[in-house]
Amino acid sequence: MTKKQRRRVWGSVTEMRRGKKYVLRWMQNTPQGRRRKTKTVYGTYREACAELDRIHVEHADDAPVPTIAKAYETWLVPKMAAQVEAGTLAPNTRDLVLRSWKNYVGPRWGAMPVDQLRAVELQDWLLTLPAATADTALLTLRKVYACVSTFIRLPLDPFAASVRYTMPTRKTRERSKRVYTLDEALGVLDALRGNPLEPAFILACFGSCRSGESLGVRTEEVLRWERSGTVLASADICRQMQQSGTEPVGALKTAKSARTVVILPQAADRLVEIAAARAAEGREWLCDRGDGLPMNRSICNNRWRKLCAARGIEHIPWSNLRNSWRTIAEVELRLPWDLIEMLMGHALPGVSGRHYIRPTAEQVVRAAFDALGIS
Numbered sequence: 250m251t252k253k254q255r256r257r258v259w260g261s262v263t264e265m266r267r268g269k270k271y272v273l274r275w276m277q278n279t280p281q282g283r284r285r286k287t288k289t290v291y292g293t294y295r296e297a298c299a300e301l302d303r304i305h306v307e308h309a310d311d312a313p314v315p316t317i318a319k320a321y322e323t324w325l326v327p328k329m330a331a332q333v334e335a336g337t338l339a340p341n342t343r344d345l346v347l348r349s350w351k352n353y354v355g356p357r358w359g360a361m362p363v364d365q366l367r368a369v370e371l372q373d374w375l376l377t378l379p380a381a382t383a384d385t386a387l388l389t390l391r392k393v394y395a396c397v398s399t400f401i402r403l404p405l406d407p408f409a410a411s412v413r414y415t416m417p418t419r420k421t422r423e424r425s426k427r428v429y430t431l432d433e434a435l436g437v438l439d440a441l442r443g444n445p446l447e448p449a450f451i452l453a454c455f456g457s458c459r460s461g462e463s464l465g466v467r468t469e470e471v472l473r474w475e476r477s478g479t480v481l482a483s484a485d486i487c488r489q490m491q492q493s494g495t496e497p498v499g500a501l502k503t504a505k506s507a508r509t510v511v512i513l514p515q516a517a518d519r520l521v522e523i524a525a526a527r528a529a530e531g532r533e534w535l536c537d538r539g540d541g542l543p544m545n546r547s548i549c550n551n552r553w554r555k556l557c558a559a560r561g562i563e564h565i566p567w568s569n570l571r572n573s574w575r576t577i578a579e580v581e582l583r584l585p586w587d588l589i590e591m592l593m594g595h596a597l598p599g600v601s602g603r604h605y606i607r608p609t610a611e612q613v614v615r616a617a618f619d620a621l622g623i624s
Contacts, residue, residue: 271297318359324396349385368407380419427565428573449536453570455516461489466535471524482517495542506594509610511617
């Protein structure tokens with residue numbers, strides 16, 4: 250029997266048996282993408298049209314929308330690249346999002362249209378992941394949907410302000426918060442004498458550097474300062490080593506992280522001595538692997554752990570050396586709060602802190618001498 254299709258503004262009604270059987274066809278957004286849907290109606294043509302009208306009301310807003318993968322590639326990836334270029338997004342954060350998308354978010358949600366993601370489904374999926382993985386996956390999707398909301402009005406936004414997700418319980422041990430006192434730090438420094446980690450230890454524990462910053466200083470960047478027989482050392486922090494790799498990156502944690510650090514007098518002369526010896530040997534980096542290339546954070550942490558075990562040093566995470574410096578500066582040396590914050594690379598509060606206070610290296614060192622009571 251000849252099939253007769255009747256055109257409509259939305260969808261179509263195909264007559265299979267006059268007055269008895271009709272097939273409805275229309276386009277609909279589904280979790281698997283935009284799909285052609287069909288439904289068989291037994292009854293009159295009028296009843297078939299009424300059923301199609303009902304379906305039309307339910308799916309009237311089903312305009313073609315991009316998939317989550319398309320939104321990620323079209324909007325988020327270029328946006329993050331521009332943010333990294335402008336210095337408003339750390340490269341490490343960008344790389345974290347890229348890895349999360351490639352390994353977890355993309356394979357699971359990439360093919361789904363952006364208007365089909367439901368909070369209930371996302372919640373169930375998050376609870377199947379390890380805690381850290383779930384955190385980065387949620388961050389990645391949140392960034393994608395922040396871009397989507399700029400261009401598309403969603404009927405149900407899985408990241409609306411009222412939506413709260415329950416994250417997996419962390420099963421890892423709590424990270425050590427132990428820090429060294431000044432006397433303990435000096436004891437460790439004696440045990441490290443001559444070790445490749447020694448200059449990085451000084452920069453972190455006596456100079457406020459973050460882990461990656463302590464590994465990215467060139468020998469020529471260490472300067473010696475003296476007043477009334479007391480020696481300080483300074484270094485300009487403008488790059489850092491990452492967890493892996495053989496080249497430092499110029500992007501620090503924040504824009505204010507680029508700064509001059511001052512090494513406390515207890516270790517300043519030793520750092521100057523190490524820098525001079527490295528320079529005399531023609532070595533570019535203050536803390537290298539032994540082959541002329543700078544040490545990355547993974548190598549540093551591994552060597553630090555083994556060194557502590559071999560020499561009976563109480564081990565604390567390398568990143569806690571900066572915490573040790575902060576505690577020593579505040580509690581034992583009583584340095585002014587604003588000077589401590591500048592040396593750590595933190596923005597001071599207010600408009601002046603954000604835009605006006607830009608000390609030179611000499612001004613910072615002079616302020617450190619004054620704060621230490623050296624006239």
